[in-house]
Amino acid sequence: MSDLSINPSYRSKIHPKKFALYTSFASITMMFAAFTSAYIVKQAGGNWLEFAIPTQFYISTAAILMSSVVLHLSLKGFKQGNQNRHKYGMIAGTILGIVFIAMQCSGWMTLVDNGIYLKGNASGSFFYLITLVHALHIIGGIAALFVALYHTFTLKFEATPQRILRYELTVHYWHFVDVLWIYLLMFLIFIK
């Protein structure tokens, strides 16, 4: 089915599917740029409640940074034919991704305990909105990792170009949502 998109050999610097994925990063970036711009505009309008960001959000940050590192190693392992590194890296990365979501949930609950509600002041509403929509993107990444896990455990270990590409797409997306989270966290820390 994908024969069609094979690049003519004389210009294949980057696989078109990878390029398409990077293009979609521009879209996602614009979406969060819109949220954060709206945040700044709303904040300038006054009536803005400041609150401390619960610790869980820093733990989740550590988790997702680590997950990116192990997934990177796992991808490298796949390319080098190191089955164990590939497999365990992927499992660890997926678990760390789930830890990220769990920590975000726990963080939201702490916020609620601290009296910061979705329905309350706009600062809280924005915090929930931005972290929630980001979490949805992480869940998408976890879903892709589950597909990758499924392939790892059901298919013979064989680093074909097609499978390397697939795993690369997954891991690169993961790095992107990771970096996106770092940006969002910095934004929420410094502009509050």
Added chain:
Amino acid sequence: MAELITTYDTDVILAEQGYDDKFHEHHHGDKYQSGFIHHYIFSMDHKIIARQFLMTGIFWAIIGAAMSIIFRIQLGYPEESMAWLKPLLGKWIVVDEAGIGTLAPEFYYALVTMHGTILVFFVLTAGLSGTFSNLLIPLQIGARDMASPFLNMLSYWFFFLAGVIMFYSLFISTGPFSGGWTAYPPLSALPQASTGSGTGMTLWLVSLTLFVVSVLLGGINYVTTVLNLRTQGMTMWRMPLTIWAFFVTAILGILSFPVLASGFFMLIFDRSLGTSFFLSDIFIEGQALDRVGGTPILYQHLFWFLGHPEVYIIILPAMGIASEVLSVHARKPIFGYKAMVLSILAIGFLSFIVWAHHMFMSGVNPFISNFFVVFTLIIAVPSAVKVFNWITTIWGGNVRLNSAMLFAIGFVSMFISGGLTGIFLGNSAIDIQMHDTYFVVAHFHIVMGVAAFFGMFAGVYHWYPKMFGRFMSETMGKIHFWGTLIGAYAIFWPMHYIGMAGVPRRYYSFDSFDAFKHFTELNKFITIAAAVVFVIQLLFVLNFFYSIWKGKKMTSRNPWEATTLEWSTPIEPIHGNWPGNIPSVHRWAYDYNKDEREYVPQYIPMVEGEEEDH
């Protein structure tokens, strides 16, 4: 100088000069083209998907236009009984004891809202750029298909699903959304705000969110395809202007639609989860709501950050198509190719920094308005460059006045007429008088409604043989053109005067305004013109479907004697577009009347001593 060739044996040239991408070797059977369902319904072939977009676009265009006729009847003949529409509109026509039927005011608003939504998104975005980007990008850059045929298929089906949901919303008991196509809060944010704000708005939001997904999937694919799958020799500076236009259109979509999605998310939060991003100090039926601290202006910023690039998403493909059609049928190279490309890029860039000119009167800081005025007026520069180049292209050309060419010329006419009034509206001071009047309605209908339609018609007449292997009827095409051109001006020209007098848009009736009484006859005239133009469009639809089966058959591959690659493919379209090699490109797309040769297709190698024209 070598022997001058005026007709070309494409197969021989492609076999000798083309690029062998080994496509047919490792292509094991046609897995996803066999069987009716995979061929015509869940197709991944860009040519089929293009036709799907076009047919769906036509369907929506008829519905959207029919809606405009209904509200035009209300505006032109507010006193007349509309009881005869009862079988169609049911409870939205209220019949009193005397048998006089009136259109329910809330349904009037729903009609206006749906007309805008349908035409802007479903017809002029999906129907125009969806159709022609799909059809032409792979064919004109020499690719077998899109970068991801699967995402391309999904793009259409998300659009289709968005359409199904919107269509469903027309039939629910509270009616479709009725707060204007821009869906400003609070009408869009509070389900209790009006009849259409409940389920109608929910469906609207779901539908348009799916639509955003469709545009993004399509756009990502178009950009990737243009940048990665061009054939050998097809440098960016050799691409036809159509491709440049679709390319920039797709970039605009990729960057601006997500911002609309952000706005929609916040709107959904406000509607369903009780946040107050856009709401503050609202009273409904004397009751104060506990929603404080938000501002509807914020939504307007997010909406128009999409909304303005959106008008270029609509008009750029039409510009690209017009450039191509004018050049082919004037038998002349496009004038100022590089200037054309640069002006497309300039328009694309500027479209992102002018959005607040839709909000001059919404309470934004007038000092900030100044910046938006300046950037808005600067758009006149690349636009004027394009207009100048179009006119210069046909100047002194050996013009074939067929339907496609007529519509391309009509496009230029409409773009000039509508563009000039944009200069009025772009001034924040003049906008104090003009905003929200029929002047605005006239302006944007001419410049992005009718002009974009003209571009689309030019494209349909021109590439119809490529799509269906037959020609549309020229006679009917010409009647269609003249009727539409004259009719469209008859509808929208008078609206400028009405608008200058201050008649506000979106009003159900002007009965209680003495100042507007003298426009009664003019409004009748506009309504009659609109009805006539509507009937003429049905002629186009008839011509379109009749010609699929009964049109004059295409007997040669390149009936227009054009230079671009799509005309080197077989008459009977095949999967993968070219049966053997894909063409290699040796020249730009506009070698007409060069060195005494009538036209030189892009896949013809340069002869000795020949120089590239640009």
